[in-house]
Amino acid sequence: MFKRVGLIVGAILLSILLLGYVFRLPLLQWAIAPELKKAGITLSCLDFSITSELNIYADKVCVNYQNQQLQLTGITANIKRIDIKNAVLTVNPFPKNDNANQLAKNLDLALPSTRPLISIKQLAVKSDQLNKPLKISILEPTLNQFNVTGDINASAILTADKVSGQFAVNDTLLKQVINTKNTLIAGVNFNTQQAFSFDGIELKLNGDISAQFTHTYEQCQANVLTTGKLATHFNLNSQALMLNTDLLNNKINLTPSCANLISPSEYAGFVSNQVPLNWQLKLPQSIRLKDSELSLPAINLVSEGVKQFDILMTDTAVNIKSPLENVQTNLSAQISTPDINNFSVNAQLVGTTIKGDYAVALESLPEFVPATANGLSLGGHFDISEFIDSKPVGLINAKLTLNSVDAFDISAVQYQGDLTAKMDKQLNAEVTLTHQFKSAQYKKFKATDISNTLTANANLGVGELFAELTAKTNIKAVNSPDIKLNNIKVESNGLQSRALKATHHAFINDVELVINHHVSAQANPFEVIIPEQGVLPLNAFISQFEPLAQLTEGKFNGYISGDVNLQNASFNIGVTHIGALYNDYLASDLNSVFSGQYNSGKLNVKPTTFNLNEFRAGAVVKNIKGQWQVNDNSALVNDITGDVFGGEFSLDTYTVGKPNQVANVKFENIDASKLVTLDDKSGIVLTGRLAGALPVHFNSGEIEIIDGSLFSQGTGNLKITNNAAFDSVMQQQQELQPVLGLLTNLDIQKLNSSVALKSDGWLKLGVNLQGYNKAEQQQVNFNYNHEENVFTLLRALRLSDEITQKVEQQYSQKGN
Structure with a gap:
């Protein structure tokens, strides 16, 4: 009976076990999966069996946690150990967490006091950020203590509230796993030993770092060396990364051949001599990165050596996703080299x-x-x-x-x-x-x-620029050997588009000008407008060329137009009522309107008439008329006529500045009384009319009259009374009294005289006088040679006009 019951119970239990084993996977999905899901873990695949040694063997286990995928294969587990042949961890970006209730929390692990020890023969970590999978082995020799070997060497201790340990990373690992297209990583030598801890919210790293970067561009080699301690803090909830970098020593060294990178030019040598080759980069105590916002309290780049460069950035905040639009920093730079005394810049950049x-x-x-x-x-x-x-x-x-x-x-x-x-x-x-x-x-x-x-x-804005x-x-003042200008004032207005158009209102020595010009690639036309104004300000110019010349009255105006590029101009100038002094010479009421052209260095003025009311040079010359012109820079006057000594004179032509020339001066109907009678006290009175011809020779600046002549026109009379010089001759040479007495009252029938003037001013007259003395009823033929310095004579004549000159000078001074 009991044996039958035992067989029945055993059969039932065996059937239950068989059914449980057969339906093990559905039972696990029904019983275990919901519990894992509560922890955020999804179990997507599981298949296990019991070995003959009563170990549990699983071909594959698939687990998903917060978008991270872990696949385990070849798992053997018993009450002492869990051995995993292969594991693949696929790291994907963490999903955004908008629910404050789902923030990371401090670790609170219910660690069992006893459990099987874990070992993973090979764990491959895959990520888009890695160039190739990271491969490591994990061994747990003691409960909750792990050793990691492979691409990363590390050790870790797991407690209820923290994971801590240390790891080492070198440049070989970086070059293998960092996903980058930048070949600069090939020049990096990197080593670090870091202690870490993680409490579920914050990851902390602290350790030594040694990094050397070498890069060669063409013939320039740059070496960057970083050594010291680096501390890192990362908070999962705030996503804030904090780096403590003030204990890092950063040096940058350039080879002298880097100066050859500067393009060959006249300034390349100067620039290369100013740039230091050795630098030091000083980083701040803390660098913070949160939500793409990077904060750097201070970065200081300084040079080493006599070339002193000090570049400091403070209070820097930048969004690494859009750095150009979202940046804030304060920048200061101080530079001092043997060639630059000082260069400093202070700037604040906000966006x-x-x-x-x-x-x-x-x-x-x-x-x-x-x-x-x-x-x-x-x-x-x-x-x-x-x-x-x-x-x-x-x-x-x-x-x-x-x-x-x-x-x-x-x-x-x-x-x-x-x-x-x-x-x-x-x-x-x-x-x-x-x-x-x-x-x-x-x-x-x-x-x-x-x-x-x-x-x-x-x-x-859009459109043509104006x-x-x-x-x-x-x-x-403007001074030159030729001219001096004072009190120059110019006000200009212009419009620049495809060409420049400008107007200048100028005052030069109080002379007013209006200048318009147009500058383009093809032409440069201009015009100068001279408003009508008094001539007295021109004395400032004239006195520089002729100190004895001075304008006393009158007005002038003009218009000039031309092209600077073509070097030509045409002009029209007018002068009215001009009065002028030259030493003791006085000209009054000059009027002329003239026009001409300047082309390729040649000045031409059209034949122009002029009128001069009066000219005083001892003798008074009035009603002077004539023409003047300029031909290819050569000025000449011609057809000059005027009134002098009660008669008329004429000049055929005279070219100003021509070294060798002859100007023919003719006199007609000259009043002999005005020519010979110098003053009322002379005692000599000559009446009648005279004419003459004076060939004036100009030879290299010297003036001579050669073969000149004077002759009478009709009859005349000579009277000599109370002339001291004549009376003295009569008394000293009594034998001449009969002859000289005939001249005291002589009716002149004919008078001829040769005229010769030397360049030193000595005038020689050869006079032949024919007449009749009525008192003595005797015919007279008298020859006489006379020499006198005409310059002295003219000076004496001008003294009689001294009062007039003084009045004119006073007027001129008041005008100035």
């Missing part, structure tokens, strides 16, 4: 806005600059926004001072320049440039106290 200031100081300019200068100082400030993928808005200012500068035949002393450029959101741009010189010299021209301000306004230009220039 697409940058503002700051800068300063540069040099004893002299580098050799490659086509100029020499001493005491250079450059500084300014800037405030610019929207400078990325757009046109900048803001302003830039630059101030330059030089003790002296020489460039392109121009030398200047105490130069100051100020440049300001600004633009608004409507793309309205304004540039203002101001120059100031104590003095400047160009070849033979020297200017003092120069100031110039140029302003350009334009809109940089710039409105305004300028003001003041120059105290």
